[in-house]
Amino acid sequence: MIFVLSGKNVELARAEVEALGGKGRLYDNFLFLDAKFDYSRLAYTNKVLKFLFKCKKSDLKNKFESFNWKNVYKNNFCIRSNKTKYEKDFAKFVWDSVDNPKVQLVNSDTEIWIYFGKDVFVGKKVYDREEKFQKRRPDLRPGFYPVSIKPKLARALVNLSGVRKGMIWDPFCGTSGILIEAWLMGLKVIGSDLDPKMIEASKKNFKEFDMKGRLKLGDSRKLKYKCDAIVCDPPYGRRASLHKTEIEKLYKKFLENVYGFVDKVVLMAPNNVKVVSKYKKRLVAVDYVHGGLTRKIYVLTRD
Structure with missing residues (x-):
């Protein structure tokens, strides 16, 4: 398969796919990986193609002429x-090589993609991401807080956990942006927060998305829940000051608390904050928010 990754954050896009499908080979923003899973889970992958062939640009015409298009053609096609x-130039080769050819530009059953870079990659589309994140923007939810995580990034963080089925716990759930995405992917969810206003906002959002799960008012440095992974965006900036806790100390105490019973933690932290714990720490990607804020995304594991 060819995973056509978003150019906005290739590191994050690659890590998201590989957390669910295993190690791949990266060329520019194309990740080659033989993996099948629910591609609709992915946030930073634009398309998934069945790999057909790779060649130099100078060889593309010959490859199109000699390729057996009957093996991939179904009902209709487009390039x-x-x-x-170049789309019309190469459509004729498919047209001439199949029985009863039919061009259909919209919702084609056989959508062939040609990507030009240092080399040329050709594949048949098997998945195309539908952009639905705007419909779930934090400001459109009944329980809203200005610094809520955006749904696209929240979904990517859940995917970084690698959990396909099971329970996700967010100990700093806020308005439950991470939990909403996890729930929509078919995962079970637990949310907790130290701020009563956040729990009330989360209850509204749980109702809005018809979610089932546990919401608990409590301190992440003391609570203990069995789960398959923790996925969280711990507080910093204005929200952290509400709890009068130093950010680095909060992170350290939280991770000390969960180390004994949670094998994997996915979290974000500001660039200037050190994440110290017994967990094995891997920096997955960097998220550039604006001039004053850069966040690092970590996956922590006990093995």
């Missing part, structure tokens, strides 16, 4: 490319 001027 798409990141350089649209």
Whole structure:
């Protein structure tokens, strides 16, 4: 398969896919990986293609002419490319090689993609991401707080856990942005927060998305829940000051508390904050928010 990754954050996009499907090979923003799972879970992958062939640009015409298009053609077809001027030029080769050819530009059963880079990659589309994140923007939810995590990033963090089935706990759930995405992916959820206002906001959002799960008012440095992974965006900045706790000390105490019973933790931290724990720490990606804030995304494991 060819995973066509978002160019906005290739590191994060790659890590998200590999957490669910295993190690792949990266060329530019194309990740080659033989893996099957629910591709609709992915946040930073634009398309998934069945790999057909790779060649130099100078060999592309010959490859199109000699390729057995009967093996991939179904009902109708269209050619798409990141350089649209070539689409019509190569459509004729498919047309001439199949029985009863039919071109269908919208909702085609056989959508062939040509990507031009240092080499040329050709594949048949098997998944195309539908952009639905805007419909779940934090400001459109009944329980809203200005610094809530955006759904696209929240979904990616859940995927970094690698949990396909099971329980996700967010000990700093806020308005439950991470839990909403986990729930929509079919996972079970637990949320907790030290701020009563956040728990009330989460209850509204649970009702809005018809979610089932546990919400608990409590301190992440003391609570203990069995789960398959913790996925969280611990507080910092304005929200952290509400609890009068130094951010680094909060992170350290929280991780000390959960180390004995949770094998994996996915979390974000500001660039200037040290994450200290017994967990094995892996920096997955960097999220550039704006000039004053850069966040690092970590996956912590006990093995």
